[in-house]
Amino acid sequence: MFSTQTYDVAIVGGGMVGLATAIGLANADLNVVVIDAGETQAVSGEPKLRVSAVNKASQQLLENLGAWQYLDDSRVSPYQKMSVWDKDGLGKIEFDAHSISEAYLGSIIENDAISYALAKRASEISNLTHLQGQRLERIAFGEREAWLTLAGGDNISAAVVVAADGANSWVREQCNIPLTFWDYGHHAIVATVRTELAHDATARQAFLPGGPLAMLPLYDDNLCSIVWSVSPDQAEQLLALDDIEFGKTLTAALDGRLGLCQVISERQSFPLRMRYARHFARHRLVLAGDAAHTIHPLAGQGVNLGFLDAASIIDTFSQLHEQGKDLGEYSHLRALERWRKAEAMEMIATMEGFKRLFAGSNPLKKAMRDIGLTLVDNVAGLKTVFIKQAMGNKMTLPKLCREPISS
Numbered sequence: 001m002f003s004t005q006t007y008d009v010a011i012v013g014g015g016m017v018g019l020a021t022a023i024g025l026a027n028a029d030l031n032v033v034v035i036d037a038g039e040t041q042a043v044s045g046e047p048k049l050r051v052s053a054v055n056k057a058s059q060q061l062l063e064n065l066g067a068w069q070y071l072d073d074s075r076v077s078p079y080q081k082m083s084v085w086d087k088d089g090l091g092k093i094e095f096d097a098h099s100i101s102e103a104y105l106g107s108i109i110e111n112d113a114i115s116y117a118l119a120k121r122a123s124e125i126s127n128l129t130h131l132q133g134q135r136l137e138r139i140a141f142g143e144r145e146a147w148l149t150l151a152g153g154d155n156i157s158a159a160v161v162v163a164a165d166g167a168n169s170w171v172r173e174q175c176n177i178p179l180t181f182w183d184y185g186h187h188a189i190v191a192t193v194r195t196e197l198a199h200d201a202t203a204r205q206a207f208l209p210g211g212p213l214a215m216l217p218l219y220d221d222n223l224c225s226i227v228w229s230v231s232p233d234q235a236e237q238l239l240a241l242d243d244i245e246f247g248k249t250l251t252a253a254l255d256g257r258l259g260l261c262q263v264i265s266e267r268q269s270f271p272l273r274m275r276y277a278r279h280f281a282r283h284r285l286v287l288a289g290d291a292a293h294t295i296h297p298l299a300g301q302g303v304n305l306g307f308l309d310a311a312s313i314i315d316t317f318s319q320l321h322e323q324g325k326d327l328g329e330y331s332h333l334r335a336l337e338r339w340r341k342a343e344a345m346e347m348i349a350t351m352e353g354f355k356r357l358f359a360g361s362n363p364l365k366k367a368m369r370d371i372g373l374t375l376v377d378n379v380a381g382l383k384t385v386f387i388k389q390a391m392g393n394k395m396t397l398p399k400l401c402r403e404p405i406s407s
Contacts, residue, residue: 003154007033007129008327009317010148010158012136012171014038016052016111017289017306018164019118019130023065024314026128030321033129033156035136035148037165040119041112043075047218048110049190049268051225052303053203055106061307062117064404066124070117071109077219078104081202087255088209108203108216108225111303139174146284146328160328162286162313167275169291177279177287184272184296186211187235189228191267192218193250196259199224206254210234213253214297224258226250227297235269272296274348281337284328288313293344305347309340 009025011018014036026032054062062068082105085092097105122130131150138149139161148156163171172179199217206213211229218225228250230238238246243263250261275294280287289306316336320327 007031007158011162013165016114017310020310021313026125028318031127036132037135039132043113047192048112050111055304058304058307067118067121070120075219077108077217079201079203079217080104083204086207141284160284163291164288167290167294180276182274186229186272187232187269189269192265194262194264195222280340281333283330
């Protein structure tokens with residue numbers, strides 16, 4: 001006979017955003033279940049291909065949730081500097097955390113390492129149930145609760161469901177929530193490379209004629225994770241090269257700034273698309289992270305936008321719970337939806353603007369790029385604004401997430 005368990009909040013998706021949301025809500029005295037199709041494991045050996053540039057605001061959230069302490073320090077790479085340049089022009093910007101009396105700008109961390117740290121923290125909380133290796137088979141919404149059926153037959157009911165199950169969200173699809181989307185016309189190639197010269201704790205981004213190339217410093221002085229955005233045809237050509245030829249091509253693209261680059265991992269490629277759900281909330285449902293929005297990775301802000309979703313949901317649900325209000329009532333979720341949609345659209349528009357400005361070799365655009373980059377690099381006040389934006393202004397965290405959340 002199958003069982004039915006009742007929770008305040010059911011979160012579908014056990015990735016970074018889903019687990020962060022779950023921990024914050026559980027620490028605010030809500031009874032939470034996470035339905036996770038995967039299995040979270042400790043990270044060891046060679047660097048994983050998928051990494052994130054975690055800004056200071058996201059780090060603060062992870063610290064306040066009690067998860068940051070479970071990250072393996074030896075696999076966390078704080079970076080002090082950023083170097084951005086236009087390969088087809090003269091413009092460049094150099095950022096340095098020390099110029100604003102900060103130790104570092106952010107940290108490059110493997111996604112799996114962040115998920116493992118969050119899962120470790122989640123395992124300590126008695127009113128948080130993390131169901132790993134469990135797939136959702138059915139979902140239905142009623143006036144007063146939502147019902148979820150797992151593939152094994154067990155049933156769950158909850159006042160509200162948070163869909164944090166990624167860009168190809170099953171929950172979003174089942175709920176027939178339409179997407180606004182467009183193809184960026186780029187594929188991202190990711191790989192780990194060993195560089196002849198030390199990366200000097202500097203995150204580098206070159207705007208090439210074919211698309212941006214990011215070199216993200218890892219925990220070894222001569223290891224970097226690359227994210228190279230190119231056309232589908234160019235991606236196919238680059239993936240067809242052997243490791244030696246790919247390394248030479250990468251070295252040339254970087255103007256030899258890190259010496260000879262040697263690929264030490266497999267290379268993967270995936271298409272880049274902007275996605276923006278028409279609805280971020282419905283009666284008894286909230287979308288979070290990539291289930292709600294995806295953006296171009298050129299500024300590395302996707303994960304930080306997702307963590308802001310988590311913080312906003314924690315803040316909103318905690319206040320509703322304190323006030324004795326129904327968590328899933330859509331009239332109570334409208335403000336949260338407007339809040340998240342506005343910030344997501346602002347980020348999408350910013351990334352699209354950068355992408356279009358740095359695309360191609362039109363002489364007028366080249367001149368605009370050179371003037372803009374040079375202006376930012378030489379005007380102290382403007383440069384400080386850009387540095388703080390890259391770090392993530394901690395005041396953008398909702399009130400309840402600016403300090404440790406304790407039960």
